[in-house]
Amino acid sequence: MKKPIIxxxxxxxxxxxxxxxxxxxxxxxxxxxxxTLLGPSGCGKTTIxxxxxxxxxxxxxxxxxxxxxxxxxxxxxxxVNTVFQDYALFPHMNVFENIAFGLKIxxxxxxxxxxxxxxxxxxxxxxxYEKRGISEMSGGQRQRVAxxxxxxxxxxxxxxxxxxxxxxxxxxxxxxxxxxxLQQRLGITxxxxxxxxxxxxxxxxxxxxxxxxxIVQSGTPVDIYDEPINHYVADFIxxxxxxxxxxxxxxxxxxAGKEFKxxxxxxxxxxxxxxxxxxxDLDLTSIEAGKLKVKVETxxxxxxxxxxxxxxxxxxxxxxxxTKKAQVGRxxxxxxxxxxxxxxxxxxxxxxxxxxxxxxxx
Amino acid sequence: xKKYNTLLAVPYFMWLIFFVLAPVLLVVGYSFFDxxxxxxxxxxxxxxxxxxxxxxxxxxxxxxxxxxxxTLVISYPTAYFLTKLKHKDLWLLLIILPTWINLLLKAYxxxxxxxxxxxxxxxxxxxxxxxxxxxxTDFSFLVVAVYIxxxxxxxxxxxxxxxxxxxxxxASKDLxxxxxxxxxxxxxxxxLNGVKSGVQAVFIPSLSxxxxxxxxxxxxxxxxxxxxxxxxxxxQNWGKGATIGxxxxxxxxxxxxxxxxxxxGGKK
Numbered sequence: 052m053k054k055p056i057i058x059x060x061x062x063x064x065x066x067x068x069x070x071x072x073x074x075x076x077x078x079x080x081x082x083x084x085x086x087t088l089l090g091p092s093g094c095g096k097t098t099i100x101x102x103x104x105x106x107x108x109x110x111x112x113x114x115x116x117x118x119x120x121x122x123x124x125x126x127x128x129x130x131v132n133t134v135f136q137d138y139a140l141f142p143h144m145n146v147f148e149n150i151a152f153g154l155k156i157x158x159x160x161x162x163x164x165x166x167x168x169x170x171x172x173x174x175x176x177x178x179x180y181e182k183r184g185i186s187e188m189s190g191g192q193r194q195r196v197a198x199x200x201x202x203x204x205x206x207x208x209x210x211x212x213x214x215x216x217x218x219x220x221x222x223x224x225x226x227x228x229x230x231x232x233l234q235q236r237l238g239i240t241x242x243x244x245x246x247x248x249x250x251x252x253x254x255x256x257x258x259x260x261x262x263x264x265x266i267v268q269s270g271t272p273v274d275i276y277d278e279p280i281n282h283y284v285a286d287f288i289x290x291x292x293x294x295x296x297x298x299x300x301x302x303x304x305x306x307a308g309k310e311f312k313x314x315x316x317x318x319x320x321x322x323x324x325x326x327x328x329x330x331x332d333l334d335l336t337s338i339e340a341g342k343l344k345v346k347v348e349t350x351x352x353x354x355x356x357x358x359x360x361x362x363x364x365x366x367x368x369x370x371x372x373x374t375k376k377a378q379v380g381r382x383x384x385x386x387x388x389x390x391x392x393x394x395x396x397x398x399x400x401x402x403x404x405x406x407x408x409x410x411x412x413x
Numbered sequence: 414x415k416k417y418n419t420l421l422a423v424p425y426f427m428w429l430i431f432f433v434l435a436p437v438l439l440v441v442g443y444s445f446f447d448x449x450x451x452x453x454x455x456x457x458x459x460x461x462x463x464x465x466x467x468x469x470x471x472x473x474x475x476x477x478x479x480x481x482x483x484t485l486v487i488s489y490p491t492a493y494f495l496t497k498l499k500h501k502d503l504w505l506l507l508i509i510l511p512t513w514i515n516l517l518l519k520a521y522x523x524x525x526x527x528x529x530x531x532x533x534x535x536x537x538x539x540x541x542x543x544x545x546x547x548x549x550t551d552f553s554f555l556v557v558a559v560y561i562x563x564x565x566x567x568x569x570x571x572x573x574x575x576x577x578x579x580x581x582x583x584a585s586k587d588l589x590x591x592x593x594x595x596x597x598x599x600x601x602x603x604x605l606n607g608v609k610s611g612v613q614a615v616f617i618p619s620l621s622x623x624x625x626x627x628x629x630x631x632x633x634x635x636x637x638x639x640x641x642x643x644x645x646x647x648x649q650n651w652g653k654g655a656t657i658g659x660x661x662x663x664x665x666x667x668x669x670x671x672x673x674x675x676x677x678g679g680k681k
Contacts, residue, residue, distance in 0.1 A: 106583055126586040139584035143602045152598075153588035204588065 090261035341384015549631025573607025
């Protein structure tokens, strides 16, 4: 593992005497990767971002930047720049003046500023917009100016605080590609905060899923999607069918009244567990060919697929995403493979979870 | 719908015609007549050729300027501090409260405080300082005028500073600016509209202060406001009084033009 650029060690943040917004959080961030802090509002993701930026100090614990403790280093002395949620572009300055702000503060020579601003505008595809007023620009353009204003300072880390949340859907998708590309071209660390799991999955090298001031799970988008650690993560990342089950023994799990082969190991015999099957992993088939017999309750056309909601005989709900159409009220069969089943233990910590996966994953 | 709107506008236009337009026209009209009711330009000729009136004009502008600058210097940090407080509305109310009290009452209260046997002198007496003549000095006139005008400066400043998004300040620091740099490059330029409204609200009324000049200033400071009062009430020379009024109105228009709200960088 490379030397981390940012490390949090047991960082706690609390305001007044309230319940802490961050509870002993520790993690490392490597140079040159795209990180996403993902969680619902109030989970502590923005607090982490503000502490990296220097707008907020930890109540307890330490923050290191390239190995040096930076708890008390003020924001204007950090090699970190932020793209704010509302962009925070200065309305009394034009595009050029906004982008040049940081360079002017650093007393960069005029000619150099002109060159750098031009290059930054080119990177965000706004070449020639120097003289524009901020109010004359659209939301998407402001977004780009905000990014240019941050990257022109050549920060070691770029922090992005839900920067896409104010854009419409199509623009948001475009910006996801652009941000990812920009990060790879610049090669600097991006830390992106969002509550949108699709954004997180599409852009990140590494995702931290947060809940109630804790990091619940961290890993690549594929890891987190395919092997969520618990109910919360499975539910938050993508859509899931989560049912109660019993782990009979390694590679055999019982749910919906039947026993199924699976690929999970390392639990106690007959341990109560939760079983996750993603809606897109369920296939519609005939009752005879299906592993589960279900009755179709509702069907919704979603464009790419149909979203079909069914109930089995044990009254478990199953959501199916299928390009095939089903008939509401009919009984049908659902088929899936052993690999599609993911078994989760109750109250397993991330360390235990990783160790267990390690023991049989090769 | 449109008809209703027109009806709703009636009281406003009546008010405008009878209490704004008509008096102004009357004042302008009177300024062209002498005491015997003959049309004349002598009032203006005398005003602009007499050193006495020009000195009064200068005095008015000078004291209004002093009052404005002092209130601004006190109000800006005050307003900035107030935006950081939790119970902003309560503190704001405390600032507005004195404006509800009659001006005359406040002026008399200050006479009590500044008098030779008043509160301030007896307080200074504790430190062995002999009673001083505080009342009827420039100093006391400025103190009272500033005291009376403060709320009118603080309120627009507070509004302007309060509207400033916290993220602007964060962004400035994020880009490497110190607190001082942030203030001069971001906070102050963006609160300029508040400063302008405050200056308008203080400077223009200060131009024509007259009661304070007598009660607190002891007529040592003779401003145009005092002169108008003299002409209308004492010498009964309405034409001259009206001329000064017209000059004041023109001065106010000039101030309005200079402090008018310009679009800052195209804020929408």
